Amino acid sequence: MKIDQTIVGVFSYVDSTVDAIKRLREEGYGNLRVFSPFPNHEIEDALKGSESIVRFFTLTGGTLGALCGLTFTVLTSLDWPIRTSAKPIVSLPPYMVIVFELTVLLGSLSTVFGLLINSRLRRNAPRAMYDPRFSVDKFGVATVCSKEDIKKVEEILRFSGAEEVRFEGV
Amino acid sequence: MDHETTIRETTIIEPTVTYSKVNESVIRMLDKPTIKWLSLFVFDLAVLAFGIFCWMYQIYMGLGVTGYRHPVFWAVYITNFVFWVGIAHSGTLISAILFLFRARFRMSIYRISEAMTVFAVLTAGLFPLIHLGRPWNFYWLIPYPNQRGLWINFRSPLIWDVFAVSTYLTVSSIFFYVGMIPDIAAIRDRVKEVPRKIIYTILSLGWKGSSWEWSHYTRAYFYLAAFATPLVLSVHSVVSWDFAMADVPGWHTTIFAPYFVAGAIFSGLALVITLAVPIRKIFHLEEYITVANFEGMAKLIILTGLIVTYAYIVEPFISWYSGSPPEWGQTVFRAKGPYAPFFWIMVFCNSVIPILLWFKKIRTNIKALFIISLFINIGMWFERFNIIVISLSHEFEPGAWGIYRVSWVELGITAGAFAWFFMFFLLFIKTLPALSIAEIKEILPAPNKEAKVR
Amino acid sequence: MSWIRIERYFEEENQNDSNMRFIPMLCQHCDNAPCEPVCPVYATYHNPEGLNVMVYNRCVGTRYCSNNCVYKVRRFNWFTYRWPVPLNWQLNPDVTVRSKGVMEKCTFCVQRIRFGEDRAKDEGRDVRDGEIIPACAQTCPTKAIVFGDLKDPESEVSRLSKDERGYGVLSDLNTHPSITYLKKVKWDKV
Secondary structure: OOEEEEEEEEEOOHHHHHHHHHHHHHOOOOOEEEEOOOOOHHHHHHHOOOOOOHHHHHHHHHHHHHHHHHHHHHHHHHHOOOOOOOOOOOOHHHHHHHHHHHHHHHHHHHHHHHHHHHHHOOOOOOOOOOOHHHHOOOEEEEEEEEHHHHHHHHHHHHHHOOOEEEEOOO | OHHHHHHHHOOOOOOOOOHHHHHHHHHHOOOOOOHHHHHHHHHHHHHHHHHHHHHHHHHHHOHHHOOOEOOEOOOHHHHHHHHHHHHHHHHHHHHHHHHHOOOHHHOOOHHHHHHHHHHHHHHHOHHHHHOOOOHHHHHHHOOOOOOOOOOOOOOOHHHHHHHHHHHHHHHHHHHHHHHHHHHHHHHHHHOOOHHHHHHHHHHOOOOOOEHHHHHHHHHHHHHHHHHHHHHHHHHHHHHHHHHHOOOOOOOOOOOHHHHHHHHHHHHHHHHHHHHHHHHHHHOOOOOOOOHHHHHHHHHHHHHHHHHHHHHHHHHHHHHHHHOOHHHHHHHHHHHHOOOHHHHHHHHHHHHHHHHHHHOHHHHOOHHHHHHHHHHHHHHHHHHHHHHHHHHHHOOOOHHHOOOOOOOHHHHHHHHHHHHHHHHHHHHHHHHOOOOOHHHHHHHOOOOOOOOOOO | OOOOEEEEEEEEEEOOEEEEEEEEEOOOOOOOOOOOOOOOOOOEEEOOOOOEEEOHHHOOOOOHHHHHOOOOOOEEOOOOOOOOOOHHHHOOOOOOOOOOOOEEOOOOOHHHHHHHHHHHHHOOOOOOOOOOOOHHHHHOOOOOOOOOOOOOOOOHHHHHHOOOOEEOOOHHHOOOOOOOEEOOOOOOOO
16 A cells, blocks of 8 residues: 555635645544645644744854854954054954844844755655645645545545545546 | 724725735736836936946046045945935835734735835945945955955944945845745746746745745744844944944934934835835736825834934934034034035925824825825935035034035936836836735635635 | 144134134044044054054045044045156055045154164164154244154153143043143233
8 A cells, every 4th residue: 555646635715625634634644735825824723733943043043143243253353453542452342233243144044044944854745736726826735645545535625625636647 | 704804994905806816916017018117227227327437437536526525524425325224124124023013004015115125225235335435445344364364343333334234135135035935936837938937936946835834934934024123223223323433523422323213214114105106006006005005104104204303303402402512513503504405405304294194184195195205205315414414514623624515426326326226126026026925815814615704 | 635734713802903823733643543443444543652553555445534533634535646757756566655545644754753763773772852853843943843752751742741731632522632732821811
């Protein structure tokens, strides 16, 4: 029983989509990929996904930026101490501006990096049977199953209100 | 459901809008450019070419071809720099800060204002180069390891500027691009012709709209907005500290950071209105950019205009209260000296004209808003001119007072900078989605089979 | 490019009589120089001798230093000055001199200071008081300008700077100028 068939059902309504998700999960098809033209809380809740780990990328990047800013400014001032007016060689108040800017810069860059990495790194997910209508006004629920179970999954999707059901290769 | 009906009552988006209509309206804007667009673009390029010529002439001859004279060492170029950086800030305010506050009226205009931000920062970034005495050595302002072992002076506000403005450019470009990825995917799905389809496919980074993509995306967007908020406040504070950290009377006051930030948002909102009104008319976006959007912006203009007016009152008061002859002399010089017309234009445009916005009839009248926004931009440009030029003309040493007169080179470069900004904006209108397709769909009522209300 | 200017202040005593006071204004080489911390590239800094040094080669021409100078003694090269031939042969090709876009100001005749110090070192002695004379002091017919080592308690400059009449221009701005002006006292007002 090779689980290698991807089925996708096309829906027009949010509640039908949520219905389909719940039913499929009850039947044990937890590996779902739900397409939507915009993020929707109800769909997200039904999928019970975990909190995004992008936040760790942000934290790391921000901290790194702050440290870089501080060490860079302090070390370069000490490298060749040049007296300007009566200000101290290591003058921390102006350096705080640089620290702050680098915190924001590296924090933002690592957030985007985290977003791109995490969006790609999903193993065993149903391959995208993407329909261009998913970016307009249709929702899609895709799952993987074995050849024998195709009929059963199609049944569940149509019962929940799918307008179309497509199989990979068909 | 109550939430949904409230939105429709204030008509942020007209109820005739459906999901597919959103895609349709936005992607329709990307059709082949019309003669109107092309002629506007050619005219814009001509002005830009003149601006570039003026700059080349200035580099060849030296800064003496400008109006700079002892003691006014900074004038129109720094005015333009602060003006454009200021304009950039309100774009981020609308897209990031109002996002965090969940203000609904930002939905349709925030893409236009974000684009304005990125292009305004690109324009502002030109001016530190243009005003340098030896612009070919500009890279000395960047801390790179070199054989002479030289580093930059981190105590200098100009270096804070370098870091702040480059960070702002990077973060706002990222924010702009990331926000557009789902919409570029929508365009990719619609467009058929080969070169465009390939470009949009690459730019959309393979976005499919899956649930985990949305989950990471919304989190990342939230964090970027959270970063952009203190960045807005800090970048314009840093730019204002170019002046406040100096000891020039008229510059050296602690109110500059909040005053400049409020003024920046004030002028930027005015430019958003100036840009949004024609776009709305030409591309028939009346259902999306409604009067409620403009009214929300007008209310913010009132608020920031009041803060700016407060600064106009407090500064002369403190300068009188300080008892310092150079300070008070500067205040009197501004109001009654040879630059007095510029001062009073500024006060009129920034403090008097926005009073009209207190009246709902004017606030909801699109034509009136457009004209008022033009006045505000003129007033804010003159405000920066006042602060920079008039303060430098009349400092501590009476033996060093002097008058500045603007030259054709500076005017040419100023016009060229406007042309540079508009060039990017015209290209943006024709290639990228000017409204946020995904977010507009978020505030439309979700389609539910069981729904009885339409 | 007048690195020193004479400021003239008129004082009207009554309608028949008015007074004119002269203040030669040149770079004050402030200990707490407002021009130094604002240069982004360290083109101006305070050297251990107490001079406010201007490094022409490093200047990119942001002109923040002259905005911050309260005495407005800094001069900017708006154009490139071309020395008429053969005077251009006197210039050191390794130093950016009078190039457009570079800031300059009074250096207390640093070339004379270096020359005096080098000569003293060659002869194995300290610099004598009055040995180094900047051009302004040399030219002044009434010896109104005195130059010397302020840290040497025996020098004439130290003695004069402690005079009762001594003041610093705009000293309330805390710039700690190295130049002490001696106030003109009119005998009929004393």
